[in-house]
Amino acid sequence: MADFVAAIDHGTTSTRCMIFGHDGREVGRAQTEHRQIMPGPGLVEHDAAEIWANTEQVIVEALRTCELTAGDLAAVGLANQRETTVVWDRHTGEPYSNALVWQDTRTDHIAAALDRDQRGDVIRHRAGLPPAPYFAGGKLQWLLENVDGLREAAEAGDALFGTTDSWLLWHLTGGVDGGQHVTDVTNASRTMMMDLETLDWDEELVGFFGVPRSMLPTIRPSSHAEAYGSTRGDGPFGGEVRIGGVLGDQQAAMVGQVCLEAGEAKNTYGTGNFLLLNTGHELTRSKNGLLTTVCYQFGEDRPVYALEGSIAVTGSAVQWLRDQLKIIRGAEDSETLAREVDDAAGIYFVPAFSGLFAPHWRSDARGAIVGLSRFHTGAHIARATLEAICYQSCDVVSAMELDSGVHLEVLKVDGGVTANDLCMQIQADTLGVEVSRPQVAETTALGAAYAAGLAVGFWSSTEELRENWHEDRHWTPAITAEQRQAGHAGWQKAVSRTLDWVSV
Numbered sequence: 001m002a003d004f005v006a007a008i009d010h011g012t013t014s015t016r017c018m019i020f021g022h023d024g025r026e027v028g029r030a031q032t033e034h035r036q037i038m039p040g041p042g043l044v045e046h047d048a049a050e051i052w053a054n055t056e057q058v059i060v061e062a063l064r065t066c067e068l069t070a071g072d073l074a075a076v077g078l079a080n081q082r083e084t085t086v087v088w089d090r091h092t093g094e095p096y097s098n099a100l101v102w103q104d105t106r107t108d109h110i111a112a113a114l115d116r117d118q119r120g121d122v123i124r125h126r127a128g129l130p131p132a133p134y135f136a137g138g139k140l141q142w143l144l145e146n147v148d149g150l151r152e153a154a155e156a157g158d159a160l161f162g163t164t165d166s167w168l169l170w171h172l173t174g175g176v177d178g179g180q181h182v183t184d185v186t187n188a189s190r191t192m193m194m195d196l197e198t199l200d201w202d203e204e205l206v207g208f209f210g211v212p213r214s215m216l217p218t219i220r221p222s223s224h225a226e227a228y229g230s231t232r233g234d235g236p237f238g239g240e241v242r243i244g245g246v247l248g249d250q251q252a253a254m255v256g257q258v259c260l261e262a263g264e265a266k267n268t269y270g271t272g273n274f275l276l277l278n279t280g281h282e283l284t285r286s287k288n289g290l291l292t293t294v295c296y297q298f299g300e301d302r303p304v305y306a307l308e309g310s311i312a313v314t315g316s317a318v319q320w321l322r323d324q325l326k327i328i329r330g331a332e333d334s335e336t337l338a339r340e341v342d343d344a345a346g347i348y349f350v351p352a353f354s355g356l357f358a359p360h361w362r363s364d365a366r367g368a369i370v371g372l373s374r375f376h377t378g379a380h381i382a383r384a385t386l387e388a389i390c391y392q393s394c395d396v397v398s399a400m401e402l403d404s405g406v407h408l409e410v411l412k413v414d415g416g417v418t419a420n421d422l423c424m425q426i427q428a429d430t431l432g433v434e435v436s437r438p439q440v441a442e443t444t445a446l447g448a449a450y451a452a453g454l455a456v457g458f459w460s461s462t463e464e465l466r467e468n469w470h471e472d473r474h475w476t477p478a479i480t481a482e483q484r485q486a487g488h489a490g491w492q493k494a495v496s497r498t499l500d501w502v503s504v
């Protein structure tokens with residue numbers, strides 16, 4: 001009997017394989033981190049071969065831990081870090097270079113050039129995205145222009161492009177031996193090359209980046225029994241399992257949080273923060289610095305869209321305290337250290353390490369800690385870091401309310417940082433709304449499992465998924481409106497100090 005669904009959640013810092021039962025509870029998992037390769041300021045790369053090797057390893061380990069085999073699995077789903085760009089040789093399976101990670105800023109001049117003429121507005125309208133180094137199209141253009149021999153290989157039809165979903169799907173379905181070159185609509189909607197209405201590559205947009213059409217994967221729905229084929233018997237699952245669902249990680253978290261009705265929203269606190277609002281079948285174009293993106297497409301149904309506020313640096317600012325400043329030993333110490341003080345004593349930390357994403361979209365910004373005096377300590381910096389995570393989210397919520405007219409009653413949260421109770425209290429305080437965390441913290445993996453399980457009938461309806469959602473804890477605002485306003489005013493002033501720092 002196939003009583004379980006497996007999910008591969010390949011994130012920015014680690015890859016995990018999780019097994020879920022019908023009640024949406026985790027049965028077991030395996031996880032491993034991959035290297036963050038940072039050859040210079042603003043440059044962030046991953047080794048795609050390492051990512052595939054880690055994926056194989058966590059699949060094998062998760063099945064072994066749970067004492068399961070491929071025959072116990074009804075389906076497998078995949079969620080992945082979005083935008084990170086891989087190019088590889090279809091004959092050898094070798095990547096042509098390291099993958100360019102979504103945080104990498106080397107393509108800021110490509111994005112800036114798009115905005116110097118009409119192309120920027122065409123991208124905004126058709127792809128729903130403001131030109132930014134964040135998205136895959138510019139990264140692919142950079143690789144084509146800078147990796148020796150890549151353009152020739154692409155023009156000869158030997159080179160394939162994919163975000164990491166395509167890379168992993170190609171391997172899972174056979175690699176050089178008949179691997180499928182596919183992607184899902186949510187991942188494709190992050191390239192600046194897909195038309196949000198037709199859900200297909202747009203010739204004109206593809207042309208802006210000089211990309212040969214033969215490099216591009218076929219775009220498929222996010223949940224579909226026939227769209228992705230099956231894993232291979234000689235692969236890490238050791239048998240054939242249908243791949244039923246593929247979603248970008250943030251869209252997967254929407255599904256895992258069961259934000260399946262227009263007006264429902266969640267905020268994921270990982271390396272960066274990603275707040276998404278389901279806008280139903282309506283394409284809402286942002287006037288306030290948000291992205292329009294595909295939330296998911298189930299089967300042959302019309303797609304569901306979302307407004308998204310992406311924030312580049314949140315949990316990774318905590319990593320920075322740990323790895324670069326070395327004022328904490330583990331991410332969880334950020335809470336202990338920040339609790340040593342009652343507030344940040346007037347300092348603000350704007351972690352604009354990769355420029356500022358939503359709602360500002362300023363690639364000329366760089367990070368700053370402002371308001372320092374000799375009095376301040378590491379504890380104040382830790383506190384200011386947690387506050388920065390929350391203020392950035394508040395800015396995105398304000399933009400979302402303006403764009404959609406939806407007033408948020410409660411914010412559903414998930415992701416690594418939500419283990420930090422102090423940070424979640426600060427979020428409720430700064431936002432002035434309830435914050436609610438579900439029992440299953442791994443909403444990204446769960447969403448991938450849901451998409452896969454729905455496709456094969458393991459779950460019969462989204463109602464079943466809704467019944468699986470249970471709250472773990474919630475936080476209620478505990479400061480006055482005046483305190484909130486004063487905090488926000490300081491934050492806005494701090495943000496203004498980081499702008500126009502580098503020229504692009």
Ligand code: ADP
Nearest residue numbers: 011013270271315316318331332415416417420
């Ligand atoms: P991703 O999927 O982007 O790799 P995760 O959801 O696994 O991210 O979250 C990892 C991030 O959460 C890291 O950046 C880490 O610094 C941060 N983090 C983990 N635990 C805590 C904590 N207790 N307090 C603050 N940040 C934390």
